[in-house]
Amino acid sequence: MPxxxxxxxxxxxxxxxxxxxxxxRVVLAINLATFVMMAAAAWWSHSSSLLSGSLDNLGDALxxxxxLVVVGASMQAKARVALLKGLLILGAAIAVAVQIGWRLxxxxxxxxxxxxxxxxxxxxxxxxxxxxxxxxxNGDVNMASAWECSRNDIxxxxxxLLAALAVWAFGAGWPDLLIAAALLxxxxxxxxxxLRSAWREMRxxxxxSSA
Numbered sequence: 567m568p569x570x571x572x573x574x575x576x577x578x579x580x581x582x583x584x585x586x587x588x589x590x591r592v593v594l595a596i597n598l599a600t601f602v603m604m605a606a607a608a609w610w611s612h613s614s615s616l617l618s619g620s621l622d623n624l625g626d627a628l629x630x631x632x633x634l635v636v637v638g639a640s641m642q643a644k645a646r647v648a649l650l651k652g653l654l655i656l657g658a659a660i661a662v663a664v665q666i667g668w669r670l671x672x673x674x675x676x677x678x679x680x681x682x683x684x685x686x687x688x689x690x691x692x693x694x695x696x697x698x699x700x701x702x703x704n705g706d707v708n709m710a711s712a713w714e715c716s717r718n719d720i721x722x723x724x725x726x727l728l729a730a731l732a733v734w735a736f737g738a739g740w741p742d743l744l745i746a747a748a749l750l751x752x753x754x755x756x757x758x759x760x761l762r763s764a765w766r767e768m769r770x771x772x773x774x775s776s777a
Contacts (some may be wrong), residue, residue, distance in 0.1 A: 569682065586709060589626050590634040593695040593716065597627040600691045607684030613671045613676040614746040615729040616684055618662045619722050622753070623688070626715045633712045641706065645767035648711045652761035654713070659753035666746050675739045679732035689723030696720055711760050720729040720755050722749055 599687035607613070629651045636647045697714045702709035725745045730739030 586637045588703070589682065589698045590637070590712065591697055593712075594627055594630040595694055596691050597623045598629060598651045599661065601627060601686050604684055604688055607658060607680050611677040611680035611684070612674045613663050613681050613726075613729070613742050614662075615742050616676075617665050617682055617748065618658075618746050618749045619685075619688055619726055621658050621661050622722055622749075623718065625654045626719065629710060629715050633671065633709065636708050640771075641767065642771040644706055645764050645771055648760060648764035648767065651715070651755050652759075652764055655718075655753055655757040655760060659750055659757060662746060662750045662753060666716040666743060666750065667704045669739075669746075671744060673739055676730075676733055676742045678730045681726060681742070685723060685726035685730055689720070689727065692719035692723050694718065711763070714756060714760055718752060721749055721752055723748055 599622035601620050604616055604623055608616035608620050632647050632650060636644050696713075696719070699709070699713045699716045703713040704710065725748060729742050729745035732745075733739065
């Protein structure tokens with residue numbers, strides 16, 4: 567009887583890991599597609615907030631690819647990967663800061679039409695990703711950090727739409743820069759949360775292995 571229970575647990579874990587891999591493959595594909603779309607729209611629209619979103623999607627695609635690799639790995643390995651994810655989010659924040667600085671020295675009024683269309687498509691795609699990852703939001707550090715990235719994308723999508731609306735309303739480029747700056751703050755806070763969680767998990771696993 568205990569053997570059967572043990573087999574049942576193995577089957578359950580294998581099924582969960584298979585489901586995680588399927589979800590991560592789908593969100594990876596979505597983020598690669600939205601990165602290409604957002605980058606093209608950012609170039610055409612001269613929008614800092616769109617470029618911020620495209621860099622975020624690229625970082626998320628890398629995050630999901632890494633998450634896919636470590637599904638089924640040890641908790642220590644997942645914690646190390648989560649640490650890398652936090653660094654990727656931090657890298658996106660630095661890229662956004664550089665873009666904001668460049669745009670301040672090269673001011674331009676973005677095309678709100680391109681911002682609005684790209685922002686709406688991106689928000690819809692990110693909504694699908696968040697819905698797919700939501701069942702894993704309280705799972706291990708690997709899937710929880712993937713969900714964190716997807717939640718950021720929702721805020722980013724709404725922010726880009728607000729930027730497009732403000733650019734249209736005021737006929738100026740400062741709302742685009744303001745939203746990009748707000749996204750920068752969000753990326754920094756998210757990076758700190760993921761890094762703290764990963765570091766805490768690494769310490770716990772390190773203590774367990776040395777005990």
